[in-house]
Amino acid sequence: MKAIRIFSRNIANAVKSIFRNFSLSIASIICTTITLVIVSLAIIFSANVNNFTHDIENTLTIIAFIDKTATEDDINSIRSKILAIKNVKGDELIYKDKETIKEETMKNTEESSSLYSIMESWTEETNPLESEFIISVKNVEDLGKTAETLKNIDKVSNVKYSEDVVDNMIPLFNVVEKVTIVIIIGLIVVTTFLICNTIKLTIFARKNEIEIMRLVGTSNFTIKLPFVIEGLFLGMIGSLIPILATIWGYIFAFDKLEGHLFTNYIRMITPIPFVFYTSIALLIIGSLVGMFGSYITVRKYLKI
Amino acid sequence: MKFIDIKNCYKVYKNGVTAIADLSLSIEKGEFVFVTGASGCGKSTLVKLLYREEKPTKGQVMVGGINVAKLYNSRVYKLRRKLGIVFQDFKLLPKLTVYENVAFGLENLGLKSNIIKSRVIKALDRVGLKEKTRSFPNELSGGEQQRVCIARAIVNEPKLLICDEPTGNLDPKTSKEIIKVINSINKDMGTTVVMVTHDKDIVNSMKKRVITLENGVLTSDSKKGGYTADESHKNI
Known part of the structure; x- marks a missing residue:
C-alpha cells in the first residue's frame, strides 16, 4: 500500500x-x-x-537445363542431388519437361505468329527444347555458389540465373x-x-x-x-x-x-x-x- | 543519555583547509546548544557533519546511534529522517504552497493523506501559520518564511533540530519570535536543538549551553550560557 x-x-x-x-x-x-x-x-x-x-530476392531462381539424353532415372537422380544441396528450398523445386515448356510458350505466343506454327510442328522427338528444374534458394547471396554446384551435376547441360541482380x-x-x-x-x-x-x-x-x-x-x-x-x-x-x-x-x-x-x-x-x-x-x-x-x-x- | 557523541573528529577539505581539528563533545537528548564562533571557524562544517552533508576525515561522529562516518550515501536518508534542518536562506520551494512545502518530506514517506494533513496542520499551528496554508513563499515575510522552514523541519517530529543561523536574515524582533518558537519546540517536544548563531543578544538572553569554536578547535563549552566568541578578527 x-x-x-x-x-x-x-x-x-x-x-x-x-x-x-x-x-x-x-x-x-x-x-x-x-x-x-x-x-x-x-x-x-x-x-x-x-x-x-x-x-x-523471392523472384530470384536458378534454372537447370537437363541434357536431352537424360533418361527418367537420370532425372530422378538429378532431383535427389539437387535436393541434397543445403541452400535449395526443397518444397519449391519445380520440374518441367520439354513438352510442358513448349505448351506454356505456345500459350503465350500469338497463334498467327510464325514461332507458333513452328512450335506446333514439333513432335516429342523433334522438340529441340530442354527439360528444366526451377530452383528456389534459401540464401540469395549464395545463389552463385549453388549454381556452380548444380553445373557439376551429371546430365545438367546448362545453368542460368540473374547474375547481374545477384x-x-x-x-x-x-x-x-x-x-x-x-x-x-x-x-x-x-x-x-x-x-x-x-x-x-x-x-x-x-x-x-x-x-x-x-x-x-x-x-x-x-x-x-x-x-x-x-x-x-x-x-x-x-x-x-x-x-x-x-x-x-x-x-x-x-x-x-x-x-x-x-x-x-x-x-x-x-x-x-x-x-x-x-x-x-x-x-x-x-x-x-x-x-x-x-x-x-x-x-x-x-x-x- | 547522549544523543550526539563526537570523538577526536577532524575534517580536512580537499583544498587542505582544516575546518575541524580534534573535536570531542557530546550533547544530551533534549539539550539546547548554541554553536558560536567567528566566520570560518568551522561552525557550519560541524552541523554539516551532524546531518552528513560532509563526512569526517578522521574520528567518530555518532548521531542518534548512527555512525555518520560509516554511513553510505545511499543510506543518508535514514539519518535525515531523524533530523529537522533549518537554514538561514529558508530553502523553500517557490512553486509550492506553504502546505505543500511542509508536506513535501512526508509525502515521500508514503504516509496516508489524512495523517499528512493532520501533521502538517499541527506543525503550522505550532509556528503560528495555520492560516497561511495556501500562500506561496513569495507572499510571506522573511520571518514567516523561516517559520514555514521550521514547520517543515518539525513535521516529522525529529529527535534533533539543527538550525544553521536561522535568524541571520531577520531583524531583531522577528529573530526573537523565531527563537521563541524553536525554544518552545525544545521544551514541549523534548527535541534536541543545535543552533549555529552569531547573534550575541539571543545567546545571552537564553542562558543555554554555548559551544565556541575557533579555527576548528573547541575553545569554550559553557553550560551556563553567555556569548564568549572573540569575533574581533571576523571577516566582514
Whole structure:
C-alpha cells in the first residue's frame, strides 16, 4: 500500500511538475518530436528498402537445363542431388519437361505468329527444347555458389540465373539496409543526447528541489522516481505528433503514389498494420529515451 | 543519555583547509546548544557533519546511534529522517504552497493523506501559520518564511533540530519570535536543538549551553550560557 501511495503521488507530482515547469517541458517535448519525426522517416525508408529487397530476392531462381539424353532415372537422380544441396528450398523445386515448356510458350505466343506454327510442328522427338528444374534458394547471396554446384551435376547441360541482380543489386540493398539501421541507431543516440540536455536544463533549474528532497530524508529512489516518470510522460507526449504524422502521412503517400515508388517494380509496404507497428516503435523509443535521459541526469545531482 | 557523541573528529577539505581539528563533545537528548564562533571557524562544517552533508576525515561522529562516518550515501536518508534542518536562506520551494512545502518530506514517506494533513496542520499551528496554508513563499515575510522552514523541519517530529543561523536574515524582533518558537519546540517536544548563531543578544538572553569554536578547535563549552566568541578578527 505504501509503495502504491508513493508511486501514485509521484505520478500526480510528475504531471504537476510538467505544468509548473511549462516552458522547459515544452522544450523537451519539441526536441523529442523533431527527432522522432526523423527517426520515423528513417524507419519507413529502411522498412521499404528491406521489403523491396525481399520482393526481388523471392523472384530470384536458378534454372537447370537437363541434357536431352537424360533418361527418367537420370532425372530422378538429378532431383535427389539437387535436393541434397543445403541452400535449395526443397518444397519449391519445380520440374518441367520439354513438352510442358513448349505448351506454356505456345500459350503465350500469338497463334498467327510464325514461332507458333513452328512450335506446333514439333513432335516429342523433334522438340529441340530442354527439360528444366526451377530452383528456389534459401540464401540469395549464395545463389552463385549453388549454381556452380548444380553445373557439376551429371546430365545438367546448362545453368542460368540473374547474375547481374545477384552480383550488383543484392549487395547494394544489403548496404542500404545496414546504413539505414546505423542511421536509426545514430538518431536514437542523438535523441537521447538532446533529451538528456534538455532534461539537464530542467533538472538544473530544479536542483534546489532535489537538494531539499535530500535534506528532508527522501531516499534516492524516491527522488529519482518523479523525474523518471516526468521523463516518461514528456517522451510519450513528444511521440504523439510523430505517431500521427506517420499514420496520416504514410497512408496519404501510399494512396497518392498508388502503392509504388518511382516505378511499378518498387512496391511500398501496405500501410496497415505497418504504420501501427512504426507508431508503437516511436512510442517505445520516446518513452524509453525520456526515462533514460531523466534517470542519468538526475543521478548526477544525487552524489550516488 | 547522549544523543550526539563526537570523538577526536577532524575534517580536512580537499583544498587542505582544516575546518575541524580534534573535536570531542557530546550533547544530551533534549539539550539546547548554541554553536558560536567567528566566520570560518568551522561552525557550519560541524552541523554539516551532524546531518552528513560532509563526512569526517578522521574520528567518530555518532548521531542518534548512527555512525555518520560509516554511513553510505545511499543510506543518508535514514539519518535525515531523524533530523529537522533549518537554514538561514529558508530553502523553500517557490512553486509550492506553504502546505505543500511542509508536506513535501512526508509525502515521500508514503504516509496516508489524512495523517499528512493532520501533521502538517499541527506543525503550522505550532509556528503560528495555520492560516497561511495556501500562500506561496513569495507572499510571506522573511520571518514567516523561516517559520514555514521550521514547520517543515518539525513535521516529522525529529529527535534533533539543527538550525544553521536561522535568524541571520531577520531583524531583531522577528529573530526573537523565531527563537521563541524553536525554544518552545525544545521544551514541549523534548527535541534536541543545535543552533549555529552569531547573534550575541539571543545567546545571552537564553542562558543555554554555548559551544565556541575557533579555527576548528573547541575553545569554550559553557553550560551556563553567555556569548564568549572573540569575533574581533571576523571577516566582514
